[in-house]
Amino acid sequence: MSNITRRDPFDEFFRGFFVRPVEFGGAGDAAPPIRLDVKEDAEMYHIHAELPGVKKEDIHVxxxxxxxxxxxxxxxxxxxxxGERILRTERYFGQVSRSFQLSHDIDDVHATAKFSDGVLELSLPKKSTPQAKHLTVQ
Structure with a gap:
């Protein structure tokens, strides 16, 4: 006669879960993108970029x-x-970068950058467009 064994399928799933985390796919070692908010008013652009875990000395604009x-x-x-050993490291370490184009030239002399609580705030004034000059013929 055969023995009937009762198994709980969730027991298999959760066994060792905290030692071997489940991988749900994804990019793996790919650099995470820099997430941006871009706002515009009549005189300037306001940009907020998320850079958690980065020191301000390591940011370049x-x-x-x-x-x-x-x-x-x-x-x-x-x-x-x-006596400590690392089981898993999921945080990203390395370089990240992002480039984008705005619709107006930026006055880089008056542009400002501030970094606080993992958020880079850029205030980028628009360069005034040169007015067309009309010459009178003498």
Missing amino acids: QIDGPMVAISAERKQEKEVKE
């Missing part, structure tokens, strides 16, 4: 006409205590 490039580097701090 470059302006060239209407082009804006933001790059940053998140550095890994290797602090492993004695």
Whole structure:
């Protein structure tokens, strides 16, 4: 006669769950994108960029006409205590960058950048368009 064994399918699923986290797919080691909010008024653009875990010394903003490039580097701090071992690391360390074009040239002399609580705030004034000059013929 055969023995009938009762099994709970959820028991198999949750066994060792906290030791071996379930992978739900995704990009893996790909750099996460820099998420932006861009607002515009008559005189300037206001940009908020999320850069969590980045120090302000590691952020670079470059302006060239209407082009804006933001790059940053998140550095890994290797602090492993004695008797401790790392089971899994999911945080991203490395360089991220993002470039975009606005509809007006930026006055880079008066542009300002502020970094607080993982958010980079850029205030980018629009460059005034030169007025057409009409010459009178003498």
